Amino acid sequence: MHPTPATRQRPPATTLAGLTAAALISAVIPAAAGLAFLISLVARRPLVAVAARRWPWLTGRPAAQLPHRTLTGLTAAWGIGLLAAAAVQGAGAITGGLTFTTPASFAARALIALAIEAILAALTIAWLHHSPAVR
Numbered sequence: 001m002h003p004t005p006a007t008r009q010r011p012p013a014t015t016l017a018g019l020t021a022a023a024l025i026s027a028v029i030p031a032a033a034g035l036a037f038l039i040s041l042v043a044r045r046p047l048v049a050v051a052a053r054r055w056p057w058l059t060g061r062p063a064a065q066l067p068h069r070t071l072t073g074l075t076a077a078w079g080i081g082l083l084a085a086a087a088v089q090g091a092g093a094i095t096g097g098l099t100f101t102t103p104a105s106f107a108a109r110a111l112i113a114l115a116i117e118a119i120l121a122a123l124t125i126a127w128l129h130h131s132p133a134v135r
Contacts, residue, residue: 030113031086037079046075060128074127078120085116 040047049071051058089109 027086027089027109030082030089034079034082034084034086037075037082041072041075041079046071048074048078066128070127074124077123077127081116081120081123085113088112088116 037047040050049066049068052066052071089112092109092112
């Protein structure tokens with residue numbers, strides 16, 4: 001007597017639809033945000049400067065004290081970093097088998113984005129710590 005293997009149950013369609021929507025959003029949002037950061041540089045209104053003026057507690061000092069070069073550099077770093085996060089997620093989906101519908105793939109994609117954003121946050125903190133205040 002051979003035991004019959006357990007059949008794999010397919011997740012319900014609503015679960016697949018939800019995971020697909022979440023995966024698409026998790027890939028598109030970093031790309032859209034990265035483009036917004038880079039477009040703000042072209043428009044000469046760096047998003048980091050806008051955020052620093054609106055929420056001065058983010059930088060730990062008033063926006064008027066931050067050099068324009070620092071605000072521009074941070075905006076460029078976030079724009080490039082977020083586009084890189086989206087590119088890594090896309091490359092993982094194409095070459096690494098990170099599909100849209102499996103929870104493990106969704107978790108891997110989320111961890112990739114989280115790691116890149118943690119690096120960007122650490123870079124931002126270090127950059128703000130070492131940049132002198134405008135007199």
